Every structure is written in structure tokens, then in C-alpha cells.
Amino acid sequence: MFSPCLCGFPPTVQRHAVRPIGHAKLPLGVSDCLCLSVCLSALRWTGDLSTVYPAFRLMTAGIGWMDGWMEICKVFFHLSVSVILSPLQNYPLYIRSVPSQSELKFHYTVHTSLDVVEEKISTAGKAMAEQRELYLGLLYPTEDYKVYGYVTNSKVKFVIVVDSSNTSLRDNEIRSMFRKLHNSFTDVMCNPFYNPGDPIQSRAFDSMVSAMMVQSS
């Protein structure tokens, strides 16, 4: 449990850095690592991030080197859902969410976003002739999530929902995520064993989505 934390910290950081954690001032070193891993293990069991997150942010603020760490931890912090919907009937071809316990809520979020997708496509066809990109951008923000959309030429809709507190995911990152999704989806479509319209059960596709969610970029 602790070993990945310990080996991650360079000795200079362990010697010099003093960072506030909560109310106490502790040298950033072994004790922090313990604290961190305790936090993470707590997360693993409870899944509740709200209490741990501020402390973690404080601790990592100002240390650019820690970015690598943030990336790993985002697996826990990053609420992300990606959904692919079929052309006309809008039933889901593929849904994946991290964490998986509140999946039903995301189904709802995604389905409510479909109206916005329809609206964007229909206006893009008429009024804004120059705006005919496949990426639709931010569909709508809610208090907790941001919902992004993408529609292929074959009218297959991709929706990604991310936690609004996740500031590292900018427009460009989301765009490249959609590109990746689209590329993999094309591969699935060209697979002779896949019938268009069936739910996607490709292992290659699964692993691509998993990698994307871990990376969250």
C-alpha cells in the first residue's frame, strides 16, 4: 500500500517542503505519504471524495512535480461517463462510467442531453453553415457535471460527462477524447463480426475507454 507513495517522492521534496494539511503543518515526507495512502485507501472503501479532496489539493498545490501523482489519483476523483448512442432510436450502444455505483443517474443525465444534441445538429444544418464540425462542444453544465457531445456523420452520438471540479479537462482534451472514441468506434464498425446497431462488446474498445478514463485526457 505505502510503497508506491514512498518511492514516488524525490529526496529533495522530502527534505525541504513543508505543506499545510488541514490545520496541521507537517513536513512533506513519509508522514504525508502515509496520510495520502490512508486517504486513498479510505476512498477505495467509501468512494466519498468530498472530504479528502480539499486536503489533497492544498498539499499538492505549488508542486509541479506532483502532477504525475494527480494523474494517478484522478482515477478516483474523476467522475466520467462516456456513452455512445445509436443513430435514430437513440438507445445506448455502449455505456461506461467510473465509479459505477451511480450509473443510473448518468443514464438520466445523458438522455436529457439528447435534446440539446438534436437542437445543435438542426441549427448547424441551417443557420451556421460554417459550423459543421462533428464535435458539438459543451452541451450544458450542471452544478456537478459538464456534458459534452459529438455526433458522427452516421448520426451516432457520443456523450461524455465529467465532474465540473475536474479543471484539467479543457475543451481540447475533450475533443481528443472524442476523436479517440470515434476512431475506435470506426474500427468496431469495420469489424465483420459486429452487426451495426448491436451493443458494443469489443474488448479492444473496452480497453481503449478504460485507458482514456484512467488517463482522463
Add this chain to the structure above:
Amino acid sequence: PSVFIADMADEALFQFLHNEVIQYVNSAESGETENGRCVSKLENMGFRVGQGLIERFTKDTARFKDELDIMKFICKDFWTCVFKKQIDNLRTNHQGIYVLQDNKFRLLTQLSTGKQYLEHAPKYLAFTCGLVRGGLSNLGVKSIVTAEVSVMPACKFQVMIQKM
């Protein structure tokens, strides 16, 4: 030059494969009365291939404005990718009927230009009809595609759009 040779090899491969597929399907359906079934089998093959192809080809293109925009894409980009040339003439009555004319259709160029094999021509066009129908259907346009030949390497594809 190497790219050029690879391109030519691709083309030859596609033609040989296409010819073999026709031979195979034809021999599987024994007797002359089964000609219709042979054609529809080839057409269905083309349909699935068209669906996959169009998914790939439209990956980086902008969203299409309308039906005509889609047809232009089929005539130019799609045809160039598959047959190494564009459609020579596209006509429409603006009510859902499009006629695509190819004066030197790739899959017919190896056949004699006389009337000798004219009766076999439908088999050599069925796959392409399916290809177009599959491509269009994946872009959300339901259609019926038929082909006709009067003089051998030239042929016309008629696309009838089915309004939903």
C-alpha cells in the same frame, strides 16, 4: 513510385477478389433460375462493406449540409477511394432521384466491350449497388440503387431516395 505500384496492386487485388466472389456466389447458387438470388447476395455483401467504408471515409469530413451534399461526396471522394476515379456525370430531378454515370466503370473494364457478356453485367454491378446503398443508409438516407449498362464499360447507377 512505390506508392503508385502499391496502389495499382490494391486495385488489381480488389478486382480479382471481386471476380472470385462473383464466381463463388454464382457456383453456390446452381442453375440459371438462381441468378436473381446471386445478385441479391452480392448486393447484401456490398451493403455491409459500404456501411463500414463510409464510417471510415467520413471520419474527418465536416457534417453534410443536405442530401445533395452527400451524393456529391459519394460521387467524388467515395468513388475515388474505391474505383480510383470520379463519377463522370451526376444528374438529379431534385425529387429524390439521382443518376450517377460512370463512362469507364472499373469492374467492367476487363470484360469485352461487345455485346457478348452483356447478360452477365448485372452480377458485376450488384456489389457496387450494395456499396452505395449501404453507404447512404449509414448516412441516414434510405434508398434503392439499381444499375444499367447499354454499352459495356459505361454504366449508370440510379439512386432512388426513400422518404421516411
